[in-house]
Amino acid sequence: MTDRSIADASGASRASGASEAAAASAAEVPAGSAPVVIAIDGPAGSGKSSVSKQVARRLGYGFLDTGAAYRALAWHALEHGVETADAASVLDVLGEFDYAISLDPDVFWVRVGTSDVTAAIREPRVTDAVSGVARVPAVRESVNDLFRALIAASDRAGVVVEGRDITTVVAPDAPVRILLTAAPEVRAARRSAELTTQDAAAVAAALHRRDAKDAAVVDFLTAAPGVTVVDSTDLDFEQTVDAVLGVIHAGVSEQTGARDGR
Template sequence: MTDTSLDRSAADTSAVDFIAIDGPAGSGKSSVSKAVARRLGFGYLDTGSAYRALAWHVLDRGADTADADAVLAAASDFPVRLGLDPDDRTVRVGDVDITDEIREPRVSGAVSGVARVPAVRAQVNDLFRSLVAEAPYPAVVVEGRDITTVVAPDAPVRILLTAAPEVRAARRAGELSGENADAVAAALHKRDASDSAVVDFLNAADGVEIVDSTELDFPQTIDAVLTVIERLRGAHRG
């Protein structure tokens, strides 16, 4: 487990390969990224966990994530601890294990309020770069919403993992046992609309490879991403 803080400055990530994977909710980026990291012996960073942890932290302080000043105040005192082991996804704030709590509906509904604050995004992005720079792995698979364009625009491997909206909604509904499929689809659409006001994660920037998993199953999607990684890392090294 790595002890981290939001007041750290950006670090040089040149010593470690940055495998940057963007994608909308339900695209499979988390599960695929973890599987790819395991297969290659790389680290894995779920950037969404940091934002969820900060949302939990704001709520735990009795504040509202719709209040930008409250979010900034919470971010200034946010002893988050994230690991890079794809098989250990423990998340702590201080000594409190919040791994399960950050997946609760009250936190999920509050994340957009945290992520929309530009100053907070800048601090969190510096945190991600520092984690990768200090990683005890030859490379780290980093997945999130603006990894290929903002966090690591010069990464040797940048991938946009996407799928048709109806496919993403069906997959997300399948992950959430007991949830109504129409309600899940509506929530996913709402989150896409909210988050896309902050960052464009639906369209690939120049130099970003697209992997569309609409017609692919999980193993096929993993293979498609691995193929892109192998090709781009080979080209980067000459």
Template sequence: MTDLSVAEAPVSEGLVIAIDGPAGSGKSSVAKRVASRLGYGYLDTGAAYRALAWHVLERGADTSDASAVLDATGDFDFAISTNPEDTWVRVGSVDVATAIREPRVSDAVSGVARVPAIRESVTNLFRTIIAGAAPQGIVVEGRDITTIVAPDASVRLLLTAAPEVRAARRSAELTGVEAAVVADALHRRDASDSGVVDFLTAAPGVEVVDSTDLGIEQTVDAVLDIVSRARGERTRGLTP
């Protein structure tokens, strides 16, 4: 992995929309559709952690071993698309977009995210991608975007939903996996990951969008309403 820890990323000229939320909240689907509707770029930050977890597992190592995770970064050739209409994630020449969603990777990704040096390097990578985004802006989703990666984003949102709704949504995505099993996995991952970053509570200045009773298009519309308001405030702020 390229070490970006000493690089200060320049500020992106476009509108940055930061969306955090737990698994099953719909943040990936919503963020991608919002980006498409606005003609913005789209960055799935969780894919980077998942790709590294996949890479560690492919090397036959365990992500609970911080040394093994750090060793794996030496040949971690990572690339990701920011086009919401053509998403892909690559490690070397391999497109791992599907592989990183496998249960074995989901179970292992928390170990990667817990390594401070990894979080620092990946955060700088994200900031560089944001800075190089198309002038019109980018939608960035993950778990610490509003607080760590892009705390100065023009729009900062926490997308959430009731636990049982999140479990049902994730179960629908995973063929042959019972809802109860998915619910247990989500609970365990929430508990594990919340020890690294608080993605269940909105930080000051972060707006909450609860999608429990909303369909995906309704949620997208709710986010776009907030973006529209932010655009108006920004325009007024630039008017002499």
């Protein structure tokens, strides 16, 4: 754990006391202002999706799962019989990619055209195809523009945005940027617990393969300058949520103070 990591046992305790203050600070954002962006990156199994969704609930913010867009595009490509390792073919179907996603953390859905693909994009065949889609630079540029448009169109005071390059590419100027991580063996165990129908060793191997593939596209294991690390290796779910809320409280308070000249 580095000296920039706040999620040790004492940090979790301090963050727990700060969670209500974080919500209060978030509520201070003036009506009509652009949504506050909370950018959260992290590897598979770090808990970033479930933690980000709960943080959004606690703050009354929107929640944007950016990985869902790449999964939905992979599903779309597979439905069209496209080999996702072929960048040119992926770009061809990108032009017909009619994508929509809910930013409501309590009513989450993903659609491509008229098809509800919320469950389908989690199928193993889609998971295996995601990296091929996400590695295409033109795809990432197009999808990142989509993310920014979704954030700007939100009618909530803020949006918690989670993914792989949110802190560095999608929202590098966000007032709060967090890298949520955990030890590899802990991440593998968590993912295995989620996928109860699959062998634990197979799940761990798949996670490591996905990390290796995705790391070739974007560095999501190293915090960029100005990004706070939250290491959840020794934290349970609620402790991790509280730790993230503590970082948000500090970041939003600092932004508010700078705006007010304090």
